[in-house]
Amino acid sequence: MVPEDGYTIAYATTSAMVLRPFLTKNTPYDAIRDFTPITQVGEAVAGVMVSANFPAKNMKDLVEYAKANPGKISYGTSGIGTTHHLSGEMLKTMAKIDIVHIPYKGLAPALTDMMGGQINLAFGGYSTVGELWKSGRLRAIAVTSAKRSPYTPDLPTI
Numbered sequence: 001m002v003p004e005d006g007y008t009i010a011y012a013t014t015s016a017m018v019l020r021p022f023l024t025k026n027t028p029y030d031a032i033r034d035f036t037p038i039t040q041v042g043e044a045v046a047g048v049m050v051s052a053n054f055p056a057k058n059m060k061d062l063v064e065y066a067k068a069n070p071g072k073i074s075y076g077t078s079g080i081g082t083t084h085h086l087s088g089e090m091l092k093t094m095a096k097i098d099i100v101h102i103p104y105k106g107l108a109p110a111l112t113d114m115m116g117g118q119i120n121l122a123f124g125g126y127s128t129v130g131e132l133w134k135s136g137r138l139r140a141i142a143v144t145s146a147k148r149s150p151y152t153p154d155l156p157t158i
Helices: 014-023 059-068 083-095 107-115 126-135
Strands: 046-051 073-077 099-103 121-125 138-143
Touching (some): 014 083, 046 059, 046 083, 046 107, 073 083, 073 107
Parallel strands (some): 073 099, 073 121
Antiparallel strands (some): 046 121
């Protein structure tokens, strides 16, 4: 930890600061007590993507397919405890479906496996997957925000 001097500013993500204490033992800080937020710089909206040959064309189809095939749908993320992992777990809980988390060392290998048919579903930001959506190599079916994204105005929210 850096000693308080009144001049040190950190730029951190939610997963790094707030989620880490819940996911690891002996975190050396308390995000609430030890830091004072100044501003929010941005917001990351993830897209829900399926492989191009996956039968679900929208979230309703995905949930129905998952309920009919419990434990047979896999979703890839950039790792355990990431916001994409937690998005998948939240989807599982809210939709009452059984899908299998496959953690990767980054989103790129997960997307490669999804395009190759090894996994069915992934969550990812537009900056990472936008070209894959546009090219049809992956199918985006929703965004994980309360409002539609200006980058993908045709995608519904979840």
